[in-house]
Amino acid sequence: MATESTTQKKYRSPDGLPTDICLFTITTEPRRDTKNKALPDLTLKVLLIQRDPKSDRFPGYWAFPGGFSTEHETIDACAERELREETHLSPEAVHIEQLRTYYAPGRDPGGWIPTVVYYALVNESRLSGFKADDDAADARLFSVEEAMGMQLAFDHNLILQDALQRVQEKMLQTNIAKEFLPREFTLSELLKVIETVVPSFQADRSNFGKKLVSTQARKGIIEIATDAHGREKYSNSTSQTKAKLYRFTDYVPPLTIY
Amino acid sequence: MATESTTQKKYRSPDGLPTDICLFTITTEPRRDTKNKALPDLTLKVLLIQRDPKSDRFPGYWAFPGGFSTEHETIDACAERELREETHLSPEAVHIEQLRTYYAPGRDPGGWIPTVVYYALVNESRLSGFKADDDAADARLFSVEEAMGMQLAFDHNLILQDALQRVQEKMLQTNIAKEFLPREFTLSELLKVIETVVPSFQADRSNFGKKLVSTQARKGIIEIATDAHGREKYSNSTSQTKAKLYRFTDYVPPLTIY
DNA sequence: GAAATAGTGTCTCTCAGACAGTATCGA
């Protein structure tokens, strides 16, 4: 590239460089199999937008939100801008990270259009405004399971797979679970979130608590929530029994196979 | 994007979409502090190319190899092609993965030119041909330490930092150490490679062996190398004592903080 | 014999995972 790039004009250029955003959230639904106070059912969902039925490319198909980047913004800023435009969410409320860039001949019949894909995680509660606004519109949350069974526009099925896999990895290896939880949460809520994103993750609830709170290697990932007077805080909103509240710290332990 | 992309023509397009490749290798040098047979000194190196002194952008600066992608290849294929062109390495001999895409206004004075960056890992022995070819040319291996102290072209200092961090993560969490080792290696060699890439990783050699070979969670990452008759293989090329040879399997244990 | 590495053995403290059992509170 060192030399070629000075003579760039002889190269054709892409017809645009959009960002697409794979936004995940977890929705809660009261359990239907019991009338007692109980942990709600959680579902991992992904935001899709229905394309214009009059479009010449994938009309009426569902696709990730996104849009073209410009010369005057960083590629990250473009993704944040698109996210804001589609969901009215401020970037501080959302965890957004670049996944990777996709291009293969023919991925977009409209021409040479790669896409820089981001994944975003957001708490259901922050989406409430958006949902009210656009309830009848062309934007909807689908369960990931359902979305994977649909035929999405472009190569978005492949992208969804990759994004899900990345989120599952990150869920187990970092503290991004906090993006799906209130600032203070119970251990059962945390465990439910993890299991919702990574169904294969199974843990004994009582050992889970001990491990996370008192184990040498993990100590400090979460801490007990306290009020202004230093007293421990409790919640009984998701169970009949009051449960200790915890919050995440910034500490993430190093992981190694060696 | 769903609707906008049908009207793409009103958007300006990037002036090109190159890939850049951050290629790492580990070079070995016999130790100078001893005359006995001993483990060689290892250094993590990165391949840089000196830009044309007559270029109008960063003339004479050192930069990652790379080049413009075309409409008719996947973005991964472009990276592999560039790697091959610059190093005469076949893609099978190299581990190459996409890092991420960079763009910020002004990153390339030549216009709106984002870059899709890949990192690559290759065994020193595979590079020997390349080194003979281009010894006096504008391509050189620099120690990562040295490269980080240089002023590189474009935003390549930032990219190098990100790439190094990614490689360090992957070194500890996956079996990419195998890219820097012969197919069969001793435990001391493996440990040396890990320490070279991640200097903060320190392990007791004798516990390291036990852990990796016999521990439940790690069993199966490496296996004892055997010859055609099923006999264990030994090497004494890096020490006076003969040492058991091992090889990596495809197994990588799952990692989680929970 | 000294240097350099390979590999074994041992000891202690910690931990993972299984499971039993008690507590709390609402319907």
Next chain:
DNA sequence: TCGATACTGTCTGAGAGACACTATTTC
């Protein structure tokens, strides 16, 4: 009282990390 969750306790086998020790080969 039953249902659902919270939390504590106990037990066992496995593991991590420190360190001493022996073996092997070359200079």
